[in-house]
Amino acid sequence: MSELSYARYGKDNVRLYKVHKDQETGVQSVTEMTVCSLLEGDIDESYTAADNSPIVATDTQKQTVYILAKQNPVTPPELFASILGNHFISSYKHIHAAHIKITVHRWTRMTVEGKPHPHSFMRDGAETRVVEAVAREGEGISIRSGINGLLVLKSTGSAFYGFQRDEYTKLPETWDRILSTEVECGWHWKKFASLEDVRSVVPKFDTAWEAARTITLETFAKENSPSVQNTMYKMCDQILAAAPLTEAVEYSLPNKHYFEIDLSWHKGLKNTGKDAEVFAPQSDPNGLIQCTVTRKGKSAKL
Numbered sequence: 001m002s003e004l005s006y007a008r009y010g011k012d013n014v015r016l017y018k019v020h021k022d023q024e025t026g027v028q029s030v031t032e033m034t035v036c037s038l039l040e041g042d043i044d045e046s047y048t049a050a051d052n053s054p055i056v057a058t059d060t061q062k063q064t065v066y067i068l069a070k071q072n073p074v075t076p077p078e079l080f081a082s083i084l085g086n087h088f089i090s091s092y093k094h095i096h097a098a099h100i101k102i103t104v105h106r107w108t109r110m111t112v113e114g115k116p117h118p119h120s121f122m123r124d125g126a127e128t129r130v131v132e133a134v135a136r137e138g139e140g141i142s143i144r145s146g147i148n149g150l151l152v153l154k155s156t157g158s159a160f161y162g163f164q165r166d167e168y169t170k171l172p173e174t175w176d177r178i179l180s181t182e183v184e185c186g187w188h189w190k191k192f193a194s195l196e197d198v199r200s201v202v203p204k205f206d207t208a209w210e211a212a213r214t215i216t217l218e219t220f221a222k223e224n225s226p227s228v229q230n231t232m233y234k235m236c237d238q239i240l241a242a243a244p245l246t247e248a249v250e251y252s253l254p255n256k257h258y259f260e261i262d263l264s265w266h267k268g269l270k271n272t273g274k275d276a277e278v279f280a281p282q283s284d285p286n287g288l289i290q291c292t293v294t295r296k297g298k299s300a301k302l
């Protein structure tokens with residue numbers, strides 16, 4: 001009657017904190033992350049025939065995350081995700097692919113009395129660094145890195161005009177608007193042949209993340225944006241140039257609207273056009289603009 005066409009399973013929301021204590025200086029560094037581990041393989045009987053023998057318990061996957069975090073560096077997250085994925089496919093003959101997702105939360109070192117504090121940190125925003133690695137037997141390791149939840153706003157320096165107008169169009173053209181979005185950005189690395197291949201480029205992961213973040217923020221701030229579409233394309237183009245081992249860059253940007261409020265009904269108060277100062281931030285609906293940009297001549301099969 002029916003057959004299992006796809007299955008994977010594992011542990012989600014494994015929360016992990018690791019501290020590094022520099023014995024000489026007394027300076028401590030911390031990393032906090034949330035890990036999701038999902039395994040694929042010859043596991044069909046566990047679903048179809050109540051045979052639990054192929055199951056690497058989700059609890060075992062969680063314990064493995066803790067043990068490998070103790071035995072290995074957890075940064076950059078691209079390396080730790082690859083170490084985990086490689087462990088699962090090489091430790092269990094019947095597990096053929098491991099999907100590891102890591103979300104790194106911000107703990108930014110505090111500055112106290114003008115100096116970096118040796119062991120105190122603050123959460124300076126909901127932005128996260130994300131990594132999704134897939135280790136597949138015989139096929140190497142694919143990695144997508146990214147930034148999520150980076151909330152930005154500019155109060156001018158953004159326009160939107162020249163778009164299609166027809167009998168459904170109400171939106172006026174504007175040469176000066178507020179632009180705000182919550183950045184979701186990702187970059188796909190060339191396929192890595194092995195864990196050793198990943199290890200050989202380790203410094204490039206932080207460099208690419210820093211470049212993507214700087215390019216996103218500086219392009220957003222400096223550019224006189226003609227549209228979200230064009231601004232995000234320019235960001236992708238620069239990230240591809242800054243990170244030569246990446247093959248594709250993608251953005252997903254909600255357009256978080258701020259509406260003018262006409263207050264002229266109250267004693268003729270001027271609050272529209274060049275007089276607009278008080279706005280109504282909208283939570284929904286929002287525009288949602290997405291794109292993937294690859295190097296010229298390379299197909300976008302991802």
Ligand SMILES: O=c1[nH]c(=O)c2[nH]c(=O)[nH]c2[nH]1
Pocket residue numbers: 160171226227228229255287289
């Ligand atoms: O940058 C924009 N792109 C759009 O596609 C769009 N549509 C819209 O109503 N406002 C905007 N802004």
